[in-house]
Structure formats: C-alpha cells, structure tokens
Amino acid sequence: MKSLSVAAAFVASVQAGLRFGCSSLTIQRLDPVVQPGSDPSSHLHHIVGGNQFNATMTGDVGARGSCTTCQMAEDFSNYWTAVMYFKHPTNGSYHRVPVVNNAALASGTTGGITVYYTPYDLSRDNLKQQPITVFKPGFRMTVGSPTTNATQAAKHIGLSYNCLTTLINRGPEMRDFPTKPCPAGIFVTHHFPACWDGKNLDSPDHQSHMYNTITLDGFTNAPPCPSSHPVRVPQVTYETVWDTTKFSSLWKSGDPNPFVWSFEGTSGYGTHADYMFGWKGDALQRAMNKSECFYDGCGSITKQDMSVANKCTVKDMVGENIDGWVSHLPGMSS
Template identity: 80%
Template sequence: MKSFGLAALALVAPVQAGLRFGCSTLTIQRLDPVVEPGKLPSSHLHHIVGGNAFNATMEGDVGSRGTCTTCEMSEDFSNYWTAVLYFKHSNGSYHRVPVVNNAALAAGTTGGMTIYYTQFDFSKDNVKQRPIKAFPPGFRMTVGKPTASTLDEAKKHVGLRYNCLTTLLNRGAEMPDFPTKKCAAGIFAVHHFPACWDGKNLDSPDHQSHMYNTITRDGFTDAPACPASHPVRMPQVTYETVWDTTKFNSLWTEGSGKQPFVWSFEGSSGYGTHADYMFGWKGDSLQRAMDRDNCFYDGCGTITKQAMSVANKCTVKDMVKEDTNGWVAKMPGM
C-alpha cells in the first residue's frame, strides 16, 4: 500500500482512529540510550525529536522528568530517533542531508518527524482487538537492523520503506531501498513499529523480541490479531521523515542504478534503515486517547496541543560537541 493512501484515507474513511502529529527536531547528536546506553558518543549520528529528558542514559519514567517537548502534543515527552542521511560526493566527502517538515503538519514545525499512534489502522474489523493498551513507563523498542544488507533481510522488516517524492503530497510507490533516480521533493522514509507486546518486558536484549509484528504487508494496513506469545495489543507507532535530497541533485548523475546517499552508519544501501522509540507520555494521557473512538489529528479530544512556536523553544545541550554541518572528510564516528 502506498503511504500516500493514508492521507486520502484520513479524509474519507468512516472510521478514523489514532493520533497524527508533528515533532520538530530536538537535536542531532551521536547518542543512543536504547542500543548504546551510557556511551558518549554513540557509534553513529541520530536525528532526535521529542522531550528534553533525552540523554545518553535514560531509565524509568521519562515522561515525569521532561519539562518541554518539541512535539505538538504537549503531554508527549517521548523520544523518537533514526539514523541521519548523508550525501556521499564522488570525491569521497560527505554532507549531512537536512530534514524538512512533512505536508499537513502544524504551522511552524521545523524539520522533525510526523508521528502516528494508530489504534487499528482504519479498519472496522480490528475494533474487536480493543482495548488498546498504552505503553508503560520505561518502555522502549527498536525496529530495523543497521547490518541488513540484502533485499531478503529488508523484507523481514515490514513497514520500513522509502518513497521518491514528486511533491510532499505525491509520494509514489513504496520501496525497500533508496530510489535510484533524483527525487523532485526529496526522499521520504517510513518506520512502522510492531504493535503486539509480550505483556511483561519493557525491553529485551535485542530491543525487539518483546514485540511482535502481525502485519504482513507494508505501511498502514490491516493488522491481524496478536499471537499468544505477545497477546497485548498496543498502539501502532510510525515515523515519517522527509530528507531534502534536492539540495544535492546537481552534484550527481543518474544512470548508475544507485543513489549517492548513505545512512550515518555507512550502510551502502537503504536496507539497514532502523529507528528507536522511548515512551514518555505524561500520566495516562496516551491511554485516554487510545480509549476514544473516531478521533484523528485532534488529540482524540483528550490531549492538549501546543503551538509549534512554543515547541521549537525546547532544546537539550550538546553533549558530544562535534560539528555535524558542512562538508566533512568522514561521517561522525567513522
């Protein structure tokens, strides 16, 4: 299913269930409190949005410690992050690709991501899977695998896809690897997390085994019931990020069958795309939203929105202190 289908569906579907909102960029640093807790700096650069409790080490109730958030939903102090996209010049140098805000986000959103918490992905049939249980304090997970280097490996991570944007509203087909042509409005990256929890573990050694994905097709599609091993239905979390690759279109020539873009972990293809999630909603705010029917975009009638002019004032300190702007001979961590 094309990602663009969601935008159309949001306008016409009789059942609309979930949250969709923007989060401005919080920071771009080499920090990863899920996979490399306490390591300063982490092995590669990440693009991070959300609450200001973000740090090299994060345990316990993140939401209770946050004092501001870059997300439109004012009670969401969670953190969401992915690797950073780089342009690799033919001369061997690198330049970080900037992030631009997605279409239809709140005015003033700066870069960042679009975040979804969907209850049953717009299907009446999945109402029977209610109730939806919100994530508990201390919960975290990842999706994808940076070492994935083949199409077969990529196919195992359903919902991790790319679009070659014609415009911000015309996304075209989803694909498991970077597009091989120049994209008029940039490269669109989607990270769709699993939604079935084992009901016991806030994390697991690989940060994925405590969750299970019943979705067998890409994107926002009907999710079958959770298995006995992971019986608890949770919100389906999705990130969308728009990378402004257009700034580099004059620096390379099509025809080689590959894009000159790489993730910050130096993946030679897009198969290794991955993302991290750290739950941090205040109190029962997410549960209240998930308990409501027929809500979309509006905070489900229970969550207060903040102006993005306020959200954009939320910052964290530079803990790594390395320059990530301009042309560099090597990417941070290489």
C-alpha cells in the first residue's frame, strides 16, 4: 500500500469510497468464520464492529445488531485479525501488544481498526469500471493464512507491514515483521479481494468464492473481474497500528524480531484477517453509489459520535487471561 502522503494525493484528485474507524469491541479466542461454534477457537483475535459477534454467526447479523463500535452507525459488520504478542528474548514469556489509534480517525476512537471500502482503489481503473455490487447478508471471507510461509506469501497480495517513524510517516512496505524497533509502532494492512463469484456467501476455504485481480500490493488499479468471479464488490481493507514501542528497550541490537502473532508462527507471513458483512439494509450500496465522495459517503450514511460507539460491548465468552506476562499464548499448550 502507498504511504499516507501518496494516498492523500490520490484522494485529492479522485475521491471515491469510505474510510472510517472502529473502536475495539473485544479481544477473545473466537472465530465464527474459520471455526464456527468453537468456544474457544484455536487462537486469539482482535475484533471490532457490531455486537452480534459470537462463536456462531449466521444470517443477517446487521438486522439483528443493536450497537456497533464503528463510526458508521449503520455498519454492524465484524472485522478481526490475529493479535500481536511480544516474546521475551530471555525467558520466552509473552505479552500482548496493545492497539493504538491510526492517524486521522474520528476523535475518541479507541484502538480498533481503520476500515476502507473503495470502489476504485483510490484511483479509477484505466479500463471500463464495473459497477459495484455490495455484499449480501451472511457473506463472509478471509484473506491470508496462519500457515503461510515465505514462498506462499507472494500469492497473498495486499498483506503488509510498515515500521512507523510517526503515525503519518510509514516508511516502506514489508512482507514480514520489521527487523528493528519501530519509533511509533508496527502498521499492518489487510487488503481483501474485490471480485466475487456472485453465488456463494462463503466457500470451504473462505477464499475461493473471491478473486484478486491486483498483482501489486495495496491501493492500486484493479483490472476487470474474470468470468469465474464476475461481480465487482467493494475492496475492503483493514489498517491496524500495534503499539510495540513499550517493548523497544527489550529488543537488543542484532537480536531477531521478537514479535509473533497469537497463533505463534516464526514469521509475519501468516498475517490474516476475517470479514463478516453486517451493514443495515442498503446503507453500504448507497455509499458506493456516491462515486465522487471519499471517507464520508456524501452524507448517505449516518455517523455516530465515538463516545457512543465506545459503549458497545459484548460479553467475555471464553474467560481466560490475555494480559500481563504469560508463559504461553492463549490456546497454545507451551
């Protein structure tokens, strides 16, 4: 993905799509897409969005939602990623890395994730643009996989890391964890495919019903969708800022990267994310139809103050210690 300064230049010249913040909803070992019904799931996730989140989610969760941690008040979708941990280089214990606000989010956003829905990936396709069809109730998808290695990572376009100098100075993109302490934390991007087969709300691997026509990382022009996946949907992207700064003094010069995802892993190639659609009615379609507006949907979507969004919660359905120094990652026996 382009640096913030480059992306801003595209915004000024083109204007299309949505960008908004969602405060953290919960951090639990649940995954209703990959491990539906499992309480707990195999590893810990950081979740934002609507209060219908639970171990088993089916049907129209947007219609059932009563609150959301997202600025867009009609968005009861759920967005989640694995959780980042610091592994102590001396004793091997783990400490959860907190999430902090991304730059330019609404005042009062608490941690959470920045969410994008872009019909043109910030700049319109050079070829004829396909109309945008939004997701249907019950739709879900994932991007990336915890089992990905360096060779396979080339297939997962749009998954990247930035070593932040400041919240607005991201520096170059990387496919793996940074190799030295980052002055303002680690910035992680998850960019989902934007071509749908038009039939299946999910698939056995949670990815085959989608197709990515982008061959370069990040917000770049996407060629037309193929006949196998002919329906162009909004391109969904997450941005998460992990506050690794409090662990910088423990990362000695020359030592290998000490950060791991909550599924352990020996590298950052296994970064992945899940999406569960949950917008109310035609709210998202209205925003996508406003092709000359960026960030706010041209007033087509109701916004809420983040002080209201931050009151939205779900109960702790797993009940385990995820804070402080722990001898092993949640769900991992050693």
